[in-house]
Amino acid sequence: MESTEKPDIKTTPAVYAKLNVIDSYEEERDDEEEEEKRDKTKIIILVSLLILIVVFFVSFVLGRYSVSIKQVGYIFAAKLFNLPQTWTIEQEIVVFQIRLPRILSAILIGAALSISGAAYQGIFKNPMVSPDILGASAGAGFGAAVAILLDYNVFGIQLFAFVFGLMAVGLAYLISSIVGRGNSSILLLVLTGMVVSALFQALISVTKYAADPNDKLPAITFWLMGGLSSITYNDIAMFLVPFIIGAVPIILLKWRLNVLSFSEEEAKALGINTKKLRLVIIFCATLLAAGSVALAGIIGWVGLIIPHLARILVGPNHKDLIPASLIMGATYLLFVDDIARAALSMEIPIGILTAIIGAPFFLFMLLKGKKGAWL
């Protein structure tokens, strides 16, 4: 027989009321905690923006020709508010014609590579992915090498690099679609990306082998190492086209990217047209990656480590991750380019520096990163 006298803890009104109080108290505390977290994320993004602004101005000071930060500030203010000229014409040329385009291109390329990396990592559900996973860099490198071999001018080299970068990714996507009979799975796409990448790497070697070792070969090698030294305002204006077409959709779709990190079935069941969304993101991220390579050569590591850094700081939600990656990537590449042009009396190729700084930085993050909040 069941005893009817034993009070059931759940049904005792007093206990129930008490539980309710605790419940609502905890919920309030949770809300506060959440609010705090949101604030923390906002502060982190704001602080990184401030750092970017500081690095932006400091970058004008660095370099052989000395311009003080005061003068830089005054030149900018004077241009904005039509103040009388107190600086030399050389200073103005250094600030506006030499350093500003370079600073702007570092910011844009750093941002482009980082957004591209964050988006690729999201759709491939893998934090080890970088923007060259589908062959964008190898393809662009090959395009540039061919253009150099054919004696094309800078514009020709950029165009070839850009088109071949897009073509390589298109090829990887197409092959994966054919192999997967219309349903290209993520794994298949990574594999075909590797194949296409390897193929174009080999083709780069072919162009190097065929190149004249006195002038063409060094030109190709040097171009592949990456550098921002020869970028003009015209180049930047041209780069803005793929940058805007690539970055804006990713920023707009950033929340949906979260859903793509779940399995195909789930994302579909949650109401997403996975195939279309993935194709759009791949296209946009590739525009950014290929455009960057076309403008500045192959700059590795940025697209891999910056999304990681951002994930450590603001969490994996792409709603925060994409803006954070954008700002931190811009800051990082600007910082590295400052070292590239000011550390030694000669320019260090930036692609080498990003790897030399990036590799230990990445190891440091692996060692120090709070594991749960990141990987």
Add this chain to the structure above:
Amino acid sequence: MVIKLEIRNITCGYGSTNILHHISLIIETGQIMCLLGPNGVGKTTLFKSILGSINPVEGSVLLDGKDVSRLTNKYRAQVIAYVPQAHTPAFPFKVFDVVVMGRTAHIGIFASPSKIDLEISKDALADLHISHLKNKIYTEISGGERQLVLIARALAQQPKLLIMDEPTSNLDFGNQVRVLEEVQKLSGKGIGVLMTSHFPDHAFLCSTQVGLMHRNGDIIIGEVDDVVTEENLRLAYGVEVKITSVQREDGQRIKTCVPMLSLS
């Protein structure tokens, strides 16, 4: 309003191999249908065809008379939610972020979740009594908690029908019972549930309808008492069972199924 999902005589599978042959069943809002059957019999394949991931070679899946394969994912997701088995995603999202993703089908393509979406997600967590998990990291909680979070996500989707893939697998005994209680509550609220299970007892506990799938491709559909019999279970699983019953406090009898281990 009753919404009806009708699977009409479908044959489907992967590539050239068909796993399901001429299967038909109907599920309506407020019903619970439990699918039983041995591993590899095609329960997951059936779900995939309902969710539009694979197109049937023959027959069709109709949602209120409309062919599911012609619906957009967004439209379908506003009516049918899917609860997968607990899994580990690549990124350590917060539990609340995961639940809010249930709102995807209700949010504009370029938009982020609004205050209302966040409220609905909070309510979904509260409904399952897991509000305390809200700010935890999804990849760090236990498998049982993850399963509850995925159910909360499906609730945030505000569906009329719920497709649950073995919602009790990976769960300890207490959590299994809790999930079944939730399933029952959901049907009380007018949601239709189609779930798979490995335990005939779960069908006795909460389902109104049972589909027992056999390896040879047959499916027996009907009231739980008619379908889950000693004879049918032996045919489906190839093991001996006895079905007995216990009396609940309110006098209702509940059946249960006890396997007879072969004594050799």
